[in-house]
Amino acid sequence: MAKQLMKGCEALGEAAIRAGCRHFFGYPITPQTEVPEYLSRRMPEVDGVYVQAESEVAASNMIFGAAGAGVRVFTSSSSPGVSLMAEGISYIAGAELPVVVINIVRAGPGLGGILPAQSDYFQATKGGAHGDFRILTLCPSSVQEAADLMIDAFDLADKYRCLVMVMGDGMIGQMMEPVDFKEPSNDPLPPKDWATTGCKGREPNIITSLWLQAEKLEEVNIRLNDKYKVMEKEEVRYEQYNCEEDHELLIVAYGTMARICQTAIDGLKADGINVGLFRPITIWPYPYDALFEASKGDKKILCVEMSMGQMIEDVTLSLKATKEVEFYGRCGGVVPSPTEIREQIEKLLKK
Amino acid sequence: MPKITVEKDRCKGCELCNKACPMQILSMSKEINAKGYFYSQVHDPTKCIGCRMCAITCPDVAISVGINGCQYKFFDY
Amino acid sequence: MTAMNLFQKPESLTCKNTHYCPGCTHGAIHRMVAESLDELGLREQAVGVAPVGCSVLAYFYFNCDFQQAAHGRAPAVATGIKRSRPELTVFTYQGDGDLASIGTAEIIHAANRGEKITVVFVNNAIYGMTGGQMAPTTMPGQVTTTSPYGRNVEEVGYPMRMAEMLSTLRTPAFIARTSVHDPKHSIETKKMIKKAFQYQKDNTCFSMVEVLSTCPTNWGMTPLDSVKWLEDNMLPYYPLGVYKTPEGWEPMPKEGK
Numbered sequence: 001m002a003k004q005l006m007k008g009c010e011a012l013g014e015a016a017i018r019a020g021c022r023h024f025f026g027y028p029i030t031p032q033t034e035v036p037e038y039l040s041r042r043m044p045e046v047d048g049v050y051v052q053a054e055s056e057v058a059a060s061n062m063i064f065g066a067a068g069a070g071v072r073v074f075t076s077s078s079s080p081g082v083s084l085m086a087e088g089i090s091y092i093a094g095a096e097l098p099v100v101v102i103n104i105v106r107a108g109p110g111l112g113g114i115l116p117a118q119s120d121y122f123q124a125t126k127g128g129a130h131g132d133f134r135i136l137t138l139c140p141s142s143v144q145e146a147a148d149l150m151i152d153a154f155d156l157a158d159k160y161r162c163l164v165m166v167m168g169d170g171m172i173g174q175m176m177e178p179v180d181f182k183e184p185s186n187d188p189l190p191p192k193d194w195a196t197t198g199c200k201g202r203e204p205n206i207i208t209s210l211w212l213q214a215e216k217l218e219e220v221n222i223r224l225n226d227k228y229k230v231m232e233k234e235e236v237r238y239e240q241y242n243c244e245e246d247h248e249l250l251i252v253a254y255g256t257m258a259r260i261c262q263t264a265i266d267g268l269k270a271d272g273i274n275v276g277l278f279r280p281i282t283i284w285p286y287p288y289d290a291l292f293e294a295s296k297g298d299k300k301i302l303c304v305e306m307s308m309g310q311m312i313e314d315v316t317l318s319l320k321a322t323k324e325v326e327f328y329g330r331c332g333g334v335v336p337s338p339t340e341i342r343e344q345i346e347k348l349l350k351k
Numbered sequence: 352m353p354k355i356t357v358e359k360d361r362c363k364g365c366e367l368c369n370k371a372c373p374m375q376i377l378s379m380s381k382e383i384n385a386k387g388y389f390y391s392q393v394h395d396p397t398k399c400i401g402c403r404m405c406a407i408t409c410p411d412v413a414i415s416v417g418i419n420g421c422q423y424k425f426f427d428y
Numbered sequence: 429m430t431a432m433n434l435f436q437k438p439e440s441l442t443c444k445n446t447h448y449c450p451g452c453t454h455g456a457i458h459r460m461v462a463e464s465l466d467e468l469g470l471r472e473q474a475v476g477v478a479p480v481g482c483s484v485l486a487y488f489y490f491n492c493d494f495q496q497a498a499h500g501r502a503p504a505v506a507t508g509i510k511r512s513r514p515e516l517t518v519f520t521y522q523g524d525g526d527l528a529s530i531g532t533a534e535i536i537h538a539a540n541r542g543e544k545i546t547v548v549f550v551n552n553a554i555y556g557m558t559g560g561q562m563a564p565t566t567m568p569g570q571v572t573t574t575s576p577y578g579r580n581v582e583e584v585g586y587p588m589r590m591a592e593m594l595s596t597l598r599t600p601a602f603i604a605r606t607s608v609h610d611p612k613h614s615i616e617t618k619k620m621i622k623k624a625f626q627y628q629k630d631n632t633c634f635s636m637v638e639v640l641s642t643c644p645t646n647w648g649m650t651p652l653d654s655v656k657w658l659e660d661n662m663l664p665y666y667p668l669g670v671y672k673t674p675e676g677w678e679p680m681p682k683e684g685k
Contacts, residue, residue: 023512049511053504054537061501061534065508068495069475073512091498196493196509198516200472206487208478208496353434365451365644365651371611388450404611406435407618410455411446416435428435428615 003178008143008168009034011179012076012102013042015150018181021072021100022048025062027055027081030114031170032104035076056081060088060101067097068207070195072154076102078170079120080111082128089163090129093224094209098157100150101165104173107333115333116170118255121310124165125284132221134228136235137165137284139254143177149281151184156235158189160227167283169306171256171335228285237281238290242269247276248349250295252315252325253304254280256335261304263338268345275345283311291318300348302326304341306334353401353418357391361413364388371408374398403428438462440471440491447485451651453608453641454482454550457617458489461521461548464622465492468629470517475509477502481523482556500531503538506545517628519546524563525555528588535594539634542599546624547636549590552643553662560646564588567661572646591638591671600633600674607640607668609655620670633674640666 006014013035016024024043026036036052043050053059059075066073077085082103092099103124107117124137136156140146146168153164196205211217241258242265243250251261258279265275278294280287295301295318303312303325312327319325328344330336357368357377362384368391369377376395384390391413393399401422406414437443440462448454465471474492478484480499487494497505502520510518527535527549538545554572555561562575565587569578579587591605602624606617617639624635640662642654649657 023508025508025511051507051511051541053507054533058501058504058507058534058537061498061504062508062511064497064501065477065495065505065510066512067508068505069509069513069516071512073508087498088501095496196475196495196516197513198473198475199491199493204487204491204493206494206496208487208494210484210496212485361445363450367451367651367655370652370655401434403435407614408456408611410448410451410453410459412437412441412455412459414435415433415437418432418434420432422432422434426615428618 003180005176006143006179007034007176008146008172008174009104010038011143011147012150012166013038015147015181016074016100016154017042017046017048019072019151019154019184021074021154022046023066023071023073024049024075025051025053025059025066025073026075027053027059027077029078029081031106031173032076032078032102034173035102056084057087060085063099064088064092064095064097067092067099068095068196070192070197074100074102076104078104078106079108082120082123086129089135090131090133091209092163093133094131094220095207096161096224097207098161099163100153100157101163103165103167105167105169107331113333114170116256116335117306117331117333118169118257119307119310119331120167121283121305121307124167125286125314133224134284135163135165136160136231137167137282138237139167139281139283140172141255141259141279143172143175144179146172147179147181151182155185155187155189160231162227169256232285235282236285236287236290238287239279239281240294241265241277241279242274243276243278243294245274247274247299249300249302249345250276250278251302251304252278252291252311254283254311257304257306260336260338261341264341264345267338267342273349286314286318288314288318291315292320295319295323300326302328302345302348305329307331353399353416353422354396355393355399355405356415356417357393358413359390359392360385361411362388362390363411364390365410366391367408367410368405368414371404373402373404374400377405438466440465440474442489442491444488446489448482449645451642451644451654452482456608456614457548457550457639457641458486460618460621461519462490463618464625467622468625470625470629473515474517474519477506477509477518477520479520479522479526481526483521483523483550484557486521500526500529501534502526503531503534503543503545503547507538507541507543510543510545517625519548519625521548521550523550523556524552524565528564528590535590539594539601539636540597540599542601542634544628544631544634546628548621549636549638550641551638551666552641553587554643554646556643556646567665587665589666591636594636595672601672602627602633602635602674603672604670605638605640605666605668607658607663609640609642609658627674
């Protein structure tokens with residue numbers, strides 16, 4: 001099938017529709033406003049539901065209701081909006097509802113700026129809100145990958161009854177690239193017999209995250225944790241670039257940053273310097289073991305992020321204190337160029 | 352003749368039914384129920400007119416009203 | 429001579445004894461909602477949304493599907509359910525903190541979008557579950573744990589009248605205020621709640637019934653004194669009646685008017 005030229009935000013919306021999702025509740029915020037705009041046009045075309053909520057707070061609770069009623073549903077926001085959704089996200093995790101949330105990250109903290117950043121890493125990987133829970137977070141580095149991961153996200157959410165976040169940055173959201181949409185997989189998914197669809201012929205279902213008895217709530221937390229353990233074993237995704245031959249330095253980067261580093265690596269390779277790239281695709285569950293393996297040997301490790309250094313903590317954890325991790329980052333919405341990265345690499349290699 | 356049944360262990364002793372009854376046939380028992388409340392009871396069942404005001408008022412759905420025969424419904428409920 | 433039931437527990441209510449305080453009218457209002465669901469044949473397609481407040485465990489007392497919402501967000505959760513499954517009868521059951529404080533945005537917008545849900549708003553002029561703090565609906569001069577000198581309208585303003593406020597929205601709706609302080613008004617309350625559900629059954633509009641209720645424990649009175657206090661203090665400020673019906677709605681005025 002021919003590829004279409006699409007903006008990242010719109011590709012994400014279209015991918016959701018291809019995954020069979022017919023319900024969207026969202027709110028405009030730069031740089032993801034094109035998601036609700038696209039869906040306000042597209043959802044009626046497929047007899048779907050589009051509601052512009054009054055706030056992200058409301059949107060995160062609307063998706064709670066819809067997911068609790070057993071339908072595929074998603075929302076989209078950007079960093080300040082995702083902070084507002086923290087309440088809804090925690091409730092969704094506690095009630096074990098399958099939901100997909102898109103975060104098109106912009107620079108923060110606070111109102112921040114509207115340009116790309118990767119400063120929501122902590123928010124996504126270290127829980128994102130109160131309580132013991134994790135968010136399965138997928139980070140695409142191209143519009144095509146965003147569309148693919150979006151379709152997978154719905155299956156993962158239904159498979160584990162959990163919240164899945166697809167986290168891009170402003171670049172992924174705003175740039176236009178050719179994309180085609182894969183067929184959703186036909187793998188069987190667990191039935192949603194727990195949903196509130198009207199209690200005809202069965203006992204009433206209750207969707208809640210409230211358990212006032214400590215022992216019962218502990219059981220719930222243990223059950224959630226067991227699920228996360230399974231995800232840590234089975235849902236880790238990553239990619240390596242130019243690591244087949246010996247390389248003097250390994251870059252660890254994700255999302256748009258990884259792509260920029262790739263260009264820098266290609267330039268260096270043309271000049272005979274071999275640098276490898278380790279690109280996590282799931283930042284939770286993080287590919288700790290795979291990165292540890294990739295880091296072995298006589299090479300430097302450079303973590304590059306569009307933040308003041310958030311993923312570097314997980315990289316450091318991966319390496320189990322076997323070596324130092326260098327860091328290079330820009331933030332505030334500054335997107336480094338491949339030349340800049342190349343200079344950093346060369347500086348490091350000279351050390 | 353209409354008959355009220357108060358499920359004494361559901362009663363929380365709020366006394367609202369006593370006030371609601373137009374025939375004033377409900378009052379609180381001198382004994383406590385399983386929860387420790389003085390429960391409501393009918394002290395003069397012959398005067399019950401089956402108006403259901405006690406049952407409509409009771410927040411604990413402790414009162415049911417039945418009849419052997421016909422009943423004139425004073426109001427729709 | 430045939431035995432006949434004149435009054436019994438509705439099917440939509442479970443047998444569980446409620447945890448509500450003696451004389452708390454939540455129990456009666458729950459029963460009226462359950463009776464309405466039974467009489468309109470809606471139990472098997474009903475989904476309730478429980479608030480945060482004394483009725484946070486409402487789902488233990490109703491025999492239908494239920495979802496537990498975050499504080500104030502019940503109208504948003506109800507929107508999510510109703511928009512994704514319009515054939516369901518979706519209702520929220522909220523207290524003053526839930527609806528008039530943290531949830532003001534959600535209720536206004538659900539009403540304004542015309543979500544075809546039914547909202548039961550239990551107004552007892554205080555925050556019950558957390559131990560009796562001042563609510564947006566607390567009466568002037570009323571002593572609560574966070575207004576120990578009585579509500580001072582100079583400092584914190586007057587109580588909010590949600591039925592009036594929501595009835596100023598253009599979108600058609602059914603909005604009424606009733607009370608449960610005596611049998612006559614309880615009967616009227618049941619009528620209004622059933623009417624509200626009927627509007628949803630007919631797929632007409634947003635419906636809300638604000639029910640003035642008592643909170644004997646936090647008002648510091650016996651249940652009998654509480655109903656008297658409600659009658660003397662709340663009724664004058666919160667007038668009862670039907671504030672808005674979809675039938676009274678007029679389309680936009682023609683040009684020139």
